[in-house]
Amino acid sequence: MGKPSLSLGLTLLFSFSLTASYSFTPSSSFPTSLKQSSPSPKATPSDLLSLLGPKSQSSSIDPLLAQELTSCFKFLVPFRPNAKKLVPEKFSGRKFLRFEQKGQREEEEDVLVWWPPQPVLELARLAVDSGGDPAAIQRALDPTMITVPDVEGSEENRCQLTRTPYGRHFISEELNSYIGFLFELILARGPTVGLNVSLNRYDLFHGHLFLALDTGRLGILFHAKEYPAYDKELFPYNMGFCQRGSNVTYDDSMNLRNILWLAPLPSNSAKGWEAPGVLVVLDARPDGIIYRDLIPEYVNFARTIYEDDLGEVAVDVNYLAVGNPEPRFQLFIC
Numbered sequence: 001m002g003k004p005s006l007s008l009g010l011t012l013l014f015s016f017s018l019t020a021s022y023s024f025t026p027s028s029s030f031p032t033s034l035k036q037s038s039p040s041p042k043a044t045p046s047d048l049l050s051l052l053g054p055k056s057q058s059s060s061i062d063p064l065l066a067q068e069l070t071s072c073f074k075f076l077v078p079f080r081p082n083a084k085k086l087v088p089e090k091f092s093g094r095k096f097l098r099f100e101q102k103g104q105r106e107e108e109e110d111v112l113v114w115w116p117p118q119p120v121l122e123l124a125r126l127a128v129d130s131g132g133d134p135a136a137i138q139r140a141l142d143p144t145m146i147t148v149p150d151v152e153g154s155e156e157n158r159c160q161l162t163r164t165p166y167g168r169h170f171i172s173e174e175l176n177s178y179i180g181f182l183f184e185l186i187l188a189r190g191p192t193v194g195l196n197v198s199l200n201r202y203d204l205f206h207g208h209l210f211l212a213l214d215t216g217r218l219g220i221l222f223h224a225k226e227y228p229a230y231d232k233e234l235f236p237y238n239m240g241f242c243q244r245g246s247n248v249t250y251d252d253s254m255n256l257r258n259i260l261w262l263a264p265l266p267s268n269s270a271k272g273w274e275a276p277g278v279l280v281v282l283d284a285r286p287d288g289i290i291y292r293d294l295i296p297e298y299v300n301f302a303r304t305i306y307e308d309d310l311g312e313v314a315v316d317v318n319y320l321a322v323g324n325p326e327p328r329f330q331l332f333i334c
């Protein structure tokens, strides 16, 4: 069974080498000298994570590199790198003060990203305490296997969306709903940075939960626009069964398909926190540093940042519309 999460990259690599339709590669319109003469050193995934961390991590990044990376961050929730003194408790009680209904909800959502509920914090600490061991995360899962049902006609197309034909849930219900919350928040706030997504099986339905040991970060890399529609001119790539029927248009919003959530960073002391959580779209526009340094060349037209480059992947999270005819979303952790 293939690993569907890699399908975009691998299928493209495959079709690329088979059909050699080089004319499409967006990078071909950029002179190679642009890449060679670039003054900043090469950015690494670890630089990216450090920059989204506390001062103690971000200050070690080359300033030019930091500037270029920062220009590719499109925050869905305001970035508060200095909020480390704001312990989660400080927020409680604030929310009823004086916000309008809408503003109040937004504030609550921001807080849920900066300082998630306890089970999320515990998972973040577990990630560090276990020394970045994916098995520690997997042990937080309920062993019950849930078969992935037909999702929006996927069976008819012989499409298997998930890594395995069954998924699981976290034992903590609050953790499960938190992951659903993240999908919904990306849906709701994406348009503020130019990312319109749908929660469907061609677009946003999965993310990869990873542990980055060198920065101590637990995160999820979401991939939107997973199966763009085949189009002779715009996207001449056959990606197999799961692409059939896609209505995702290949356009500039592909640049925004990598969305990163980071859990708060635990400090070395038993209880403290070094940095709040983050939710950011990583802009992979072709003249930016993310495209240049963090997207493998053979998938540059797909703009895929690989989860394995960010850390050890523990599980995939899939948020699938299983209801019929009314959409009802269900989480499958594979």
Ligand SMILES: *[C@@H]1O[C@H](CO)[C@@H](O)[C@H](O)[C@H]1NC(C)=O
Binding pocket: 191, 194, 195, 196, 253
């Ligand atoms: C996103 O959707 C909104 C509302 O449908 C639309 O006004 C806007 O132009 C769209 N933005 C992009 C970048 O497609």
Ligand SMILES: *[C@@H]1O[C@H](CO)[C@@H](O)[C@H](O)[C@H]1NC(C)=O
Binding pocket: 198, 200, 247, 248, 249
């Ligand atoms: C694609 O289809 C889905 C499901 O029918 C719908 O929710 C979504 O808005 C459509 N997207 C576009 C870009 O038309």
